[in-house]
Amino acid sequence: MAKVDVRRIKKLNSAEISGGPIVYWMSREQRVFDNWGLLHARELAGDKVPLIVVFCLVPSFLGATLRHYDFMLNGMQQVEKDLRKLGYDFVLLSGQPDETLPAFVSNIRAGAVVTDFDPLRIKQQWQENVGQKIDIPLLEVDGHNIVPARFVTDKREYGARTIRPKIQRLLPEFLEEFPELASAEVKGEGFPVVDWKQVRSSIKVDETVGPVDLIPGESAAHAALDEFVTYGLGAYAEKRNDPNAEATSRLSAYYHFGQLAPQRAALEVAARPTGESVDSYLEELIIRRELSDNFCLHTPNYDSLDAAPEWAQKTLSEHSADRRAYLYSYEDFEQARTHSALWNAAQSQMVHSGFMHGYMRMYWAKKILEWSASAEEALSITIALNDRFELDGRDPNGYVGALWSIGGVHDRGWKKRSVFGSIRYMNERGCRRKFDVDAYVRKWG
Ligand SMILES: Cc1cc2nc3c(=O)[nH]c(=O)nc-3n(C[C@H](O)[C@H](O)[C@H](O)COP(=O)(O)OP(=O)(O)OC[C@H]3O[C@@H](n4cnc5c(N)ncnc54)[C@H](O)[C@@H]3O)c2cc1C
Structure with a gap:
């Protein structure tokens, strides 16, 4: 059986493995195939003990709505089906993981728990609590980053230019084909099929x-x-900044819920003839995405303006009293009641389709800064709207995207102007140079 690279794995407590079933606590990587955590759990189970896959369903999660739960539960239903075909048990526990999971592993006298790497605070807290409460090993496996986030560097990187060479140096070692998940050799305990209607x-x-x-x-x-x-890939480099062309991959929600391994996408894209589109897709998928995990991993307050670089905090504070030409509340923004037809169209695209084009996300967040009472308020409105309506919300990419737009994270200072100070500015004129703004407004306004 192929071995999972030990550099992907971190032991989160000091307990020793015992002879019971292996539990894979599925969390960020909600898929059966191309999943390093599940593969490692399978490796530990071998032909000696059963492997049981557990998902902990919390009654509410960081403001997630039916939009998010529906997408996740439908995906999870398929996970259960595919696992059972391979002979594995799947168990859905309802409640806080740090309460339900320790009780479950103790009941079945499990031998070890394997789970997914996730830099978000709430996930790290759950893992810490579970690790303390169980007397068997808790092992974290990074199945989200191609070059594992804990291995590529041990500090917060300044930006793409500093993390890029580190990732690129290690990529040939880590961008490998996934082994197949073998079917179960030891029969499970026969946990009942989940009643999804009831769930x-x-x-x-x-x-x-x-x-x-x-x-x-x-x-x-x-x-x-x-x-x-x-x-789509062929036109990516040329058209990816045109929201009307819809030329981006639209895969972010699948990555976010772990229904697709970014490594699978990287393998498929890298296998195409090289060119500008392949390079630019891999830059977003690997460098930019993994930079977000790096930021959140090393910045526990990743959703606060305190996490912005010093120069950005200073410039925003120097301009905090600047007069705002327009001032809107959370409700105004949520209901797309601004004076700008372009901004309202972007908000409406997100509310109705669960997806706003990447170029528009930058413009949209920067205008929230320009039209809010303070930068702190702008950041909290941006994150709240993003997490509520984007299907891919509550993701390191979202927190970093908001802080890039408002707090200069991974960016540098630009020409000074009102409200923004030296934070990079964007305006509608710039959008008009890039794409047909009126067509976008007609479609989404
Ligand atoms: C204010 C703001 C909020 C954002 N919120 C989120 C969010 O909640 N969830 C989220 O996944 N992304 C977020 N992004 C990043 C980016 O806009 C989206 O990942 C992208 O638009 C998703 O569309 P796509 O899959 O078609 O992207 P593609 O252009 O096809 O890119 C492929 C993949 O690369 C990654 N990627 C692309 N752009 C970025 C970027 N700037 N930073 C990090 N990774 C990137 C994503 O995983 C994406 O799916 C945000 C950006 C900003 C400026």
């Missing part, structure tokens, strides 16, 4: 933000990747 009716989340039309699940994610690589 759906038991969750109590905000239903005013409803599901969108992106098809959830691992097979849909693979189909979307195939389609992008076959038909």
Whole structure:
């Protein structure tokens, strides 16, 4: 059986492995195939003990709405089906993981728990609590970053230019083909099939933000990747900054929910003839995305303006009293009630489709800074709206995207101007130079 690279694995407590079943606590990587954590759990189970996959469903999670729960639960239902075909048990626990999981592993006398690397505070806290409460090993495996986040560097990087050479140096070692997940050799305990209808009716989340039309699940994610690589990739470099062209991959929600391994996408894209589009897709998928994990891993307050570089905090504070030409509240922004038809169209694209084009996200967040009472308020409104409506929200990319736009993270100082100080500025004139603003407003306004 192929071995998972030890550089992906971190032991989170000091307990020793015992002879019971191996539990894979699925969390960030919600997929059966191309999943290093699950593969490592399988490796530990070998032909000696059963492997049981557990997912802990929390009744509410960082303001997630029905839009997010629906996408996740549909994907999870497919996970259960695919696991059972391979002979593995799947168990859905309801409640806080740091309460339900220790009780579960103790009941079944598990031998070890393997889980996913995730730099977000709440996940790190759960893992720390679980690690303390169980008397068997808790092992974290990085299945999200191609070059594992804990290995590539041990500090917060200044920006793409400093992390890029470190990732590129290690990429040939880590961008490897995934081994296949072997079917179960030892029969599980026969846990009952999950009653998904009952699960759906038991969750109590905000239903005013409803599901969108992106098809959830691992097979849909693979189909979307195939389609992008076959038909979309060629035009990526040229058209990716035009929101009307819809030329980006639209795979971010699949990556966010772990329904698609970024490493699978990188392998498929890298196998295409080299060119500007391949390079620029790999730059976003690998360098920019892994830079976000690096930032959150080494910056526990990744959603606060205190996490912005000193020069950015200073310039924003020097301009905090500047007169704002327009001033809007959270509700004004949420309901797209600004004076700008372009901004309202971007907000409306996000609210109705669960996805705002990447170029528009930058413009959208920078205008929230320009039209809010303070930079702190702007950051909190940006994150709240992003996490509520974007299907890919609550992601390191989102926190870093907001802090890049408002707090100069991974950027440098630019020409000084009102409100922004030396934070990079964007305006509608710039958008008009890049794409047909009126067509975008007609479509989404
Ligand atoms: C204010 C703001 C908020 C954002 N919120 C989120 C968010 O909540 N979730 C999220 O996944 N991304 C977020 N981004 C980053 C980026 O805009 C999206 O990842 C991208 O638009 C998703 O569309 P796509 O999959 O078609 O991207 P593509 O252009 O096809 O890119 C491929 C992949 O590369 C990664 N990527 C692309 N751009 C970036 C970037 N700037 N930083 C880091 N990784 C990137 C993503 O994983 C993306 O799916 C945000 C950016 C900003 C400026």
